[in-house]
Amino acid sequence: MSLVINHNLMAMNAARNLTTAYSNLGTSVNRLSSGLRINSAADDAAGLAIRELMRADIASINQGVRNAMDAISMIQTADGALGVIDEKLIRMKELAEQAATGTYNSDQRLIIDSEYQAMASEITRIANATDFNGIYLLNGNLSAETHNGEGLNPTGKLKVHFGAGNDSAEDYYYIQIGNSTASALGVGIGAGAGAQAKSVSTQALAQRALEGIQQAIISKDKIRANLGALQNRLENTITNLQIQAENLQASESRISDVDVALEMTEFVRQQILSQAAVAMLSQANSLPRMAMQLLGG
Incomplete structure (x- = not known):
């Protein structure tokens, strides 16, 4: 290399190397201080895109877990109310059994029937009053076979969405809860014309009511059994979602986090x-x- 005074090529080379090393040093400080290998798209453009997609999926799945937990709470609310209705139906069958025997007179059967109708009214009140976050559960609103979510207030069976996509086979399923009012169960004075458990005011009516109440209990138990199965399914779904989120988080960490x-x-x-x-x-x-x-300087 020639000895010149217009250009200091060695200084330029050293300055260039210093700039490169200092820039790399700044990158290392940024990564170590943030804990992230990718702090901007310039660090790894493809890795950044993959990371952000994974983060979106992780956030959606974690919200899906909360959605499923809310659905379990809703099911437990409905099941608790049905447990109270169960007690009322048991009492009604006890009253029907009492009125069915011949050792009571008409006045006494009317008194028994008065309590019987009060139990039926209470069943209807419970069914109409049981709600979760403003969604009424037992009055028949969730009993329809079809779901329509186009309006501000969805109608029909309730959709529980827990997946990160919108695939009916993977990301959501429905909760359908039958009508549990007294008339729907076929008990009490408000039941339909063909109901067997409308009243226990006579011995014959009380005897027929025993079979009608038995069917009402079976109908109610089917609703509770369906809810129990759905709760178990949701609990399994939550476990699966948590594992999925954990594995996605591990993958995102390998892409995004710095190896200290x-x-x-x-x-x-x-x-x-x-x-x-x-x-x-x-x-x-x-x-x-x-x-x-x-130069003699």
Whole structure:
């Protein structure tokens, strides 16, 4: 290399190397301080795109877990109310059994029937009053076979959405709860014309009511059994979603998070290179003085 005074090529080379090492040192400091390998798209454009998609899926799945948990709470609310209705039906069957025997007179059967009708009214009140977050559960609103979510208030059976997509086979399923009012169960004075458990005011009516109440209990038990199966299904779904979110989080971490041990090694390397470049730049800046000696300076 020629000894010149217009250009200090060695200083330029040292400055360029210092810029590179110092930039890499700044990248290492950024990664170590944030804990992320990818802090901007420039760090890894493809990795950033994959990471953001994974983060979106993880957030959606975690919300899906909360959705499923809310559905379990709703089912438990309905099941608790049906448990109270169960007690009322048992009492009604007890009253029907009492009125069915011949040792009571008509006045006494009317008194028994008065309590019987009160139990039926209470069943209807419970069914109409049981709600979860403003959604009425037992009054027949969720008993329809079809679901329509186009309006502000969805109608028909309730859709529980827990997946990150919109595939009916993977991301959601429906909760259908039958009507549990007294008339729907076929008990009480408000039941339909063909109901067997309308009243226990006579011995014959009380005897027929025993069979009608038995069928009402079976109908109610079918609703509870369906809810229990749905709760178990939701609990399994939650477990699966949590595992899925955990594995996605692990994958996202491998793409996004910095390996502190490796990055610390790179940090020390770039730090040494920066220090060496500073030292060599200082030496290179002093080399033109050699030309002054030749000029007699």
